[in-house]
Amino acid sequence: MSSYAPTLFFFREDMMAAMMENGHEIIAAAPESEEEWADKFKERNIKYVSIKGIERTSTNPIKDVIGFFSILKSITKEKPEKIFTYQAKTVIYGCIAAKIAGVKKIYALMGGLGSVFRNNKKSFARNIMKIEYNVAFKYCDKVFFQNKDDSKEMLDIGLVKKEQIVMINGSGVNMIKFSEKPIPKEPVFLFIGRIIKDKGVAEYIEAAEIVKEKYSEAKIQIVGYFDTNPTAIKKEEIQPYIDKGIIEYLGSTDDVRPFLERCSVFVLPSYHEGTPKSVLEAMATGRPIITTDAPGCRETVVDGVNGFLVPVKNSKVLAEKMIWMIEHREEAEIMGQKSLEICKEKFDVNKVNEVILKTMEL
Incomplete structure (x- = not known):
């Protein structure tokens, strides 16, 4: 239910x-x-x-x-x-x-x-x-x-x-449905989630402004829907940043895989999560992760190994880590491989479901 x-x-x-x-x-x-x-x-x-x-x-x-x-x-x-x-x-x-x-x-x-x-x-x-x-x-x-x-x-x-x-280790991720994909050469940052303040959307946009000043060719994308959550952000609030080319809003989708395949780094600056499924799906495709040192989010990243943990509500540090990913492409690709290894070991949906079914005696 x-x-x-x-x-x-x-x-x-x-x-x-x-x-x-x-x-x-x-x-x-x-x-x-x-x-x-x-x-x-x-x-x-x-x-x-x-x-x-x-x-x-x-x-x-x-x-x-x-x-x-x-x-x-x-x-x-x-x-x-x-x-x-x-x-x-x-x-x-x-x-x-x-x-x-x-x-x-x-x-x-x-x-x-x-x-x-x-x-x-x-x-x-x-x-x-x-x-x-x-x-x-x-x-x-x-x-x-x-x-x-x-x-x-x-x-x-x-x-x-x-x-x-x-x-349990989140909701788990289907490692067959979400499989490793080559990381594109161009810097493409991707956020997937509800467009609400608690997901760190405002900080993501602020960081995008900083990144674009130094690397105008970087693509900084958002996929998600506008929610009715108490911390919801309206589309007209982000439209100026879309018009200026600071971010790309790609709409909402029932299948995030094509968007993950086209990104080089996954970003979730959320204030709190259970364990973010969007991050697990990105890890399963072999992407380095930038997320916050916050409840739930910190479960997915070993700082400096498969990505970075940044402070909550800190767009400056977030931008620094995004720029690091652009300037250290080879290291970022190694981080993506580490994401995949961690995902297989810890977040495979079959392992998560095994715990649930055993507990429920099913």
């Missing part, structure tokens, strides 16, 4: 396939309409049900109550033996509804603590979420975490018990 159908369809396809290979029936649930998604999931032999009312970025309590009862209705109707849920609202309401409906085994995945939880330690919304997580996790058999920073924080504030925690 997720609060956004595309992440279920694209990010959890290997996990659901592994479950089915072991003889289990899968039902996928998310807020988006059955008219839009049921046939797509059916092609993968997965039933899809819509849980109406859940809006991942809404702060309307009435909609959340409607969403909770929609989840409860769906779980009561489908009668699953086990439930796996992720993303904040579906974790909270899904786990509580599952307990009420009598589901035998309940599992939650924390893909990241999110902007509401991370950005303001004293906010009213964060305090409400703490209470909600506290209730939801009481009903969980296990809670999967993708990085030690998140698990430690939730443990320290008493929202989860140590014996509930299971660590």
